Amino acid sequence: MKTQKVVTLTQFISEQQTLYPDASGDLTRIFMDIILAAKIVNRDVRKAGLVDILGTHGTTNIQGEDVKKLDVMANEEFMSALSLGGDCCAILSEENDDIVRVHNPNNSKPKYIVAMDPLDGSSNIDVNASIGTIFSIFRRRSMAWNEVTMEDCLQKGINQIAAGYIIYGSSTMLVYTTGQGVNGFTLDSSIGEFCLSHPDIKIPKDGNIFSVNEGNFAEFPQGVKDFVTYCKETDKETGRPYSARYIGSLIADFHRNLLKGGIFIYPHTAKAPNGKLRLMYECNPMAFIIEQAGGKATTGSKRILEVTPEQLHQRVPFFVGSENMVNKAEALYKAKIQIGMSN
Ligand code: AHM
Ligand code: MG
Numbered sequence: 130m131k132t133q134k135v136v137t138l139t140q141f142i143s144e145q146q147t148l149y150p151d152a153s154g155d156l157t158r159i160f161m162d163i164i165l166a167a168k169i170v171n172r173d174v175r176k177a178g179l180v181d182i183l184g185t186h187g188t189t190n191i192q193g194e195d196v197k198k199l200d201v202m203a204n205e206e207f208m209s210a211l212s213l214g215g216d217c218c219a220i221l222s223e224e225n226d227d228i229v230r231v232h233n234p235n236n237s238k239p240k241y242i243v244a245m246d247p248l249d250g251s252s253n254i255d256v257n258a259s260i261g262t263i264f265s266i267f268r269r270r271s272m273a274w275n276e277v278t279m280e281d282c283l284q285k286g287i288n289q290i291a292a293g294y295i296i297y298g299s300s301t302m303l304v305y306t307t308g309q310g311v312n313g314f315t316l317d318s319s320i321g322e323f324c325l326s327h328p329d330i331k332i333p334k335d336g337n338i339f340s341v342n343e344g345n346f347a348e349f350p351q352g353v354k355d356f357v358t359y360c361k362e363t364d365k366e367t368g369r370p371y372s373a374r375y376i377g378s379l380i381a382d383f384h385r386n387l388l389k390g391g392i393f394i395y396p397h398t399a400k401a402p403n404g405k406l407r408l409m410y411e412c413n414p415m416a417f418i419i420e421q422a423g424g425k426a427t428t429g430s431k432r433i434l435e436v437t438p439e440q441l442h443q444r445v446p447f448f449v450g451s452e453n454m455v456n457k458a459e460a461l462y463k464a465k466i467q468i469g470m471s472n
Contacts (some may be wrong), residue, residue, distance in 0.1 A: 138164060138303060138314040138323035152164040153355075155216040156266065156290065156307075159241055162214035163264060164323065166207040167295045167303060170248070170262060171316060173202055174297040177254055181305055190328075190352040200224065203246040203248035203262065209289070217241045221441055223249075223410040230277055238273035241290070242282055246410040250378025259298035261380030265414040266291040282441060286434035290439050292414035296380050304330070304384070311387075327388075332424040336390025336451040337371045340382040348398035352429070352462030358396070359461065379406065383415055383449065387422060392450035393459060398430065401433065404428075404446035408438050412447050425455040 139161070146157045177199055204224040211220050213413040215233025220246040222229070233239065243266050250260040267288045293305025301316040303323050312325030339360040340465070346354065360371040376382055382393050397404045406412050416426035416433035426433040426449040436445060448455050448462075 131202050135207040138325070141314070144254050155236070155239060155241060158214055159243060159266060160291075162210040163207070163243075163279065163293075164217070164303070165321075166210035167262060167301075167315070168321065169206045169210075170203045171295070171301045171318075173199060173206075174254075174260065177257075178295055189296075192212055198251075199254050200251040202246040207245055207247045207262065207264075208393055211243055215239065215244045217266075218273070219243075219282065220245070220265070220407060222247060223359065223405060223407055225443075225444070228279070228282055240273050242269055242277065243280075244409045244413075246407065248409065250376075253376065253381075255380045255381065258376055259296055259381035259384075261294050261296040261298075261384075263294045263380065263411055263414050264292065265289050265409065265417070279441075283384075283438040285437055286408075286416055287411035288470055289413060289417045289434075292417040293386075294380050294414065294418070296384050298381065298384070300306040302326070302384075304387075304418065306418050308417075309419065311418055311422045330387060330422050332419065332422045332451055333385050333390030334423070334451055335453045336384055336386065336392065337368050338374050338389060338391030339454070340373075340375045340386060340391060340393040342375060342377065342395070345398050348400060350398075350429075350462060350465065352465035353394060353396045353458070355461040355465065357456040358458070370378045370379060379411060379415070386450045387419065387424070390451045390454075392448065392454040394449075394458060395447045395448045396462075398425055401444070403444040405444060408433070408436060408445045408448045411443060412445055412449075415447075415449055419449050422449055423452065425452045427455060427459055429459060430466065 142157055144158050146152050212231045215236050215238055219242045220229045223246040246262040247262055249263055255261050267284050267290055271281055280453040291307045302313055304313040311330040314323035315326040316323050362369050375381045395404050395406050412433050419426050428446045429448055448458050
């Protein structure tokens, strides 16, 4: 019988670290903290359907314990794993208003900042659809012995050292990049390990899936309306009409398009003048991953990774996916902006 060597995420990360003999090991340890929190959140997500019989948010369950919302719990799990680990100097979370500074007497010079959306797509929890955690890691700019500043945190996406996501779907996967391609690991719950299942992921240059909340069509910029119309036209040569797929959980939509080829768009609208998705917690990490996989991510007119954040919770319009599809969407979007039809 032919057997294949199993490579766990922990082994993979440790092997990567040996390529950098001067590495302090802080980044590896941050990954270990993220993996631990991911396993705990995975366990909680798998129990989510039982909340109704064990108690609902704001009540006590049959063991008399307070029941917390899953997104609150996920934030607490990641915050506590990273702060107890003490290998980053600050944590930025979609769930926290401000920078959370980490002080570790045993590591006086941690240099990494972690930004995260602990449980993205949380409106999908109650209906048993895929949700996920997104993270981004970058290096502070100021000297390590000073207090982390807002300037340390508000960095462009091109400065990311690593980014990834965990999707709690029909299986649980962790997908990440450190700037040398993208690798995906599936959690084997029988051994409690993420195992390399999707090495060197590349997104097809073209795709036939478009993911956009068409309920907002009337509010889309004209160029996005034109692109959606283009996706729905019949054209044998380009394989149109394309398939519409939108679950309303960025990670699930992104993950499918990454593996199969496609585009995800959340444009600006009159109601959401900067789009809905957050630059630091959602768009930057996804943009880093997609570029490493050979795809593209823009605001419709600018590369996401080059946007300078002005606020921690800043939102940006987001076009992400297969290169040729993003180019097409961007061309139609820009054409209408140029003639003053931005809406
Ligand atoms: P959340 O961070 O509050 O979960 O919101 C982000 C989610 C994304 O996962 C998803 O792509 C988007 O909101 C869906 O928004 P909409 O329901 O407006 O289409
Ligand atoms: Mg989110």
